[in-house]
Amino acid sequence: MNRVIPLGILALAILAFATLMLVILPGIQIRTEAPTPGLRPYSEAELRGRAVYVSEGCVYCHSQQPRSLDQAPDGERGWGRASVASDYFYDQPHQLGTMRTGPDLQNVGARLPSEAWHMTHLYQPRALYDWSVMPAYPYLFEVKDKAAPGDVVVALPERYAPEGKVVVAKPRARDLVAYLRSLDRTFPAPPTAVRDDGYSEQGEPR
Amino acid sequence: MIRRKRTQAAPPDGPEETFEPYEEFRRIPLPVYWIAIALAIWGAVTLWDNAQAVGVGRQERAEQIEETPAAALNSGAQIFEARCSTCHQPNAVGVRSAIPPLAGSRFVAADPAVVVQILLHGIDGPIDVGGRTFDAHMPSFASVLSDAELARVATHVRQTWGGDRQEITAAFVRVQRARFAGRGAWRGGEELARVVDPALGPQPSAGPAVISAFADPAVLRLVNQGRGEAWACSSCHGAAGQGGANIPRLAGLPEGYIVKQLQDYVTGRRRNESMQTVAGALTDAERRGLARYYSGLRAPSTAKPELGGDVSRGEQLALYGDWSRNLPACFSCHGPSGFGVAPGFPSLAAQHPAYTASQLAAWVGGGRNNSDVQLMNEVARNLSDADRRAVADYLATLPPVPAVTQERR
Numbered sequence: 034m035n036r037v038i039p040l041g042i043l044a045l046a047i048l049a050f051a052t053l054m055l056v057i058l059p060g061i062q063i064r065t066e067a068p069t070p071g072l073r074p075y076s077e078a079e080l081r082g083r084a085v086y087v088s089e090g091c092v093y094c095h096s097q098q099p100r101s102l103d104q105a106p107d108g109e110r111g112w113g114r115a116s117v118a119s120d121y122f123y124d125q126p127h128q129l130g131t132m133r134t135g136p137d138l139q140n141v142g143a144r145l146p147s148e149a150w151h152m153t154h155l156y157q158p159r160a161l162y163d164w165s166v167m168p169a170y171p172y173l174f175e176v177k178d179k180a181a182p183g184d185v186v187v188a189l190p191e192r193y194a195p196e197g198k199v200v201v202a203k204p205r206a207r208d209l210v211a212y213l214r215s216l217d218r219t220f221p222a223p224p225t226a227v228r229d230d231g232y233s234e235q236g237e238p239r
Numbered sequence: 240m241i242r243r244k245r246t247q248a249a250p251p252d253g254p255e256e257t258f259e260p261y262e263e264f265r266r267i268p269l270p271v272y273w274i275a276i277a278l279a280i281w282g283a284v285t286l287w288d289n290a291q292a293v294g295v296g297r298q299e300r301a302e303q304i305e306e307t308p309a310a311a312l313n314s315g316a317q318i319f320e321a322r323c324s325t326c327h328q329p330n331a332v333g334v335r336s337a338i339p340p341l342a343g344s345r346f347v348a349a350d351p352a353v354v355v356q357i358l359l360h361g362i363d364g365p366i367d368v369g370g371r372t373f374d375a376h377m378p379s380f381a382s383v384l385s386d387a388e389l390a391r392v393a394t395h396v397r398q399t400w401g402g403d404r405q406e407i408t409a410a411f412v413r414v415q416r417a418r419f420a421g422r423g424a425w426r427g428g429e430e431l432a433r434v435v436d437p438a439l440g441p442q443p444s445a446g447p448a449v450i451s452a453f454a455d456p457a458v459l460r461l462v463n464q465g466r467g468e469a470w471a472c473s474s475c476h477g478a479a480g481q482g483g484a485n486i487p488r489l490a491g492l493p494e495g496y497i498v499k500q501l502q503d504y505v506t507g508r509r510r511n512e513s514m515q516t517v518a519g520a521l522t523d524a525e526r527r528g529l530a531r532y533y534s535g536l537r538a539p540s541t542a543k544p545e546l547g548g549d550v551s552r553g554e555q556l557a558l559y560g561d562w563s564r565n566l567p568a569c570f571s572c573h574g575p576s577g578f579g580v581a582p583g584f585p586s587l588a589a590q591h592p593a594y595t596a597s598q599l600a601a602w603v604g605g606g607r608n609n610s611d612v613q614l615m616n617e618v619a620r621n622l623s624d625a626d627r628r629a630v631a632d633y634l635a636t637l638p639p640v641p642a643v644t645q646e647r648r
Contacts, residue, residue, distance in 0.1 A: 035262070102546065102547055102628070106600075108545060108546050108547075108592075108593060108596075109546065109593060109596040109597055109600060109627075109628070110485070110593070110597065111484040111485025111486075111593040111594070111597060113484070114545060140484065143483050143484040144483075144484040144485060144486065145475065145513075146474060146475060146483070146486075147470050147471070147474035147475045148474065149465060149470040149471065149474060150470050150474065150475065150513065153468070153470075161512050161513065161516060162512045188465075188467045188468045188470065189468070190468060190516070219483075219484065219545075224300035224301070224303055225300075228296075230292055230293040230295070230296030230297065231289050231292050231293065232292060233292045233293070233295040233296030233299065234292070234295065
């Protein structure tokens with residue numbers, strides 16, 4: 034190893050180049066983006082729900098980045114238009130995700146706006162989809178003898194309902210559902226918004 | 240690569256006391272150069288290809304920006320041709336005993352507020368035009384045309400067939416829109432004459448308002464509060480049955496069609512986990528009540544083109560079909576203007592593109608197969624991907640179903 038210095042310099046240069054191209058330049062590009070018109074900041078409850086989303090690791094199975102029709106039929110699946118950078122203005126850290134074990138959730142609030150539906154689904158996904166591989170989250174709920182006024186009771190098919198008791202959402206579940214229902218970026222993206230154009234093709238989307 | 244780099248430093252014969260280990264200078268093996276060059280070329284090509292794609296994307300959107308004001312500059316005559324001529328005919332003579340003429344009509348020649356109010360709210364009752372009584376449904380354009388567009392088409396209609404040169408402005412339409420905001424369709428000529436312009440003269444009256452199942456409190460509870468696993472319909476389908484994304488618009492679908500779909504969810508002939516759960520928790524009578532409720536519901540359109548489809552191609556398919564692809568016109572079955580034909584042919588107007596496209600794809604993929612007559616399977620198979628998006632986007636631009644499409648009893 035008699036060329037430590039040139040090797041070291043080369044390695045650092047490669048790292049610096051990658052940082053410049055993949056971190057600094059894109060950062061400069063999106064830093065000045067204002068939120069997409071129509072995007073609103075999260076409410077207190079939604080932010081708490083977002084923290085639950087992050088801590089439960091939903092991001093490992095769900096992306097939040099519908100792709101353009103040139104790339105995938107996400108729009109036809111009802112997942113919404115391709116996202117643009119300014120859609121994530123209030124998301125820190127963003128929950129883009131890399132895996133789609135489950136469906137994309139960027140617009141789940143438009144596609145599944147029902148609070149009651151989400152409660153059932155989070156408590157036991159198999160109560161709705163017998164083939165679902167999503168984990169159940171029973172610890173976001175509590176089993177009570179009787180619902181108190183103001184409680185959100187989870188509607189369950191007999192098979193999954195505890196006998197003679199009711200399942201009630203804990204505040205964490207209610208916040209999480211508030212967050213999920215807020216995920217609705219179906220407003221139009223301005224034509225000038227920064228986006229992934231890497232798959233655009235001439236003519237109509239395939 | 241590792242193999243190539245392995246040193247073959249065979250020691251010279253016998254160990255030598257003075258030997259200092261050293262590294263021979265060896266050239267980098269040629270294949271490493273090749274690989275490096277290939278990678279560099281690959282990188283360059285990818286960059287070039289990406290730049291090309293980004294250029295295409297930018298250009299398409301730039302064209303879109305240019306097009307938008309141009310589309311907004313559609314003349315009144317163009318809007319008339321696209322939006323009115325299918326019913327009132329290109330020369331505005333109407334269709335005997337079904338659709339009234341505009342040419343020579345009192346409604347067109349009366350106060351400018353009359354035409355604007357008709358365009359904003361539609362008509363659902365009998366009217367008298369030129370001594371003949373018509374009793375059909377004129378759709379409301381409030382949710383699909385802007386104030387400026389309504390002003391232009393109203394001006395065109397009045398200048399061409401009403402003999403009035405005065406121009407109707409967007410500001411005038413805005414005022415008229417606010418005037419009866421939130422009301423439903425005009426219940427015939429009598430109401431228009433009474434409320435908007437007495438100069439319309441004697442007009443047939445609509446008779447007493449029909450109070451149907453709308454007000455059934457049990458049905459309303461299911462719609463708004465739900466019961467157990469029958470989550471409130473409105474929590475997904477919207478407060479006015481208008482739908483969204485891939486949740487279908489229900490307002491204005493034929494009653495018989497809704498009953499059949501709900502039954503098919505129960506028996507599993509039509510598959511969708513959420514709807515199977517909901518429909519299974521309802522009784523027969525409740526399903527019928529809900530079907531009656533939604534078929535009579537009117538809701539402004541909330542659909543808009545969102546799949547990047549070619550809307551004029553979609554219009555072509557909907558109105559005329561495409562015989563080169565063996566596609567009959569959608570409206571030959573789904574009724575003129577896509578308002579549906581009770582009981583078997585659902586309305587398509589103002590349906591959300593993601594839902595329409597997903598259903599068309601489901602017929603091709605076998606995901607939807609619950610019709611005995613199977614008319615859609617063939618139609619859907621003959622649509623290309625681009626056509627599917629085009630027609631779905633076009634249908635989203637249409638005014639919603641004007642009135643109760645219940646079967647007449």
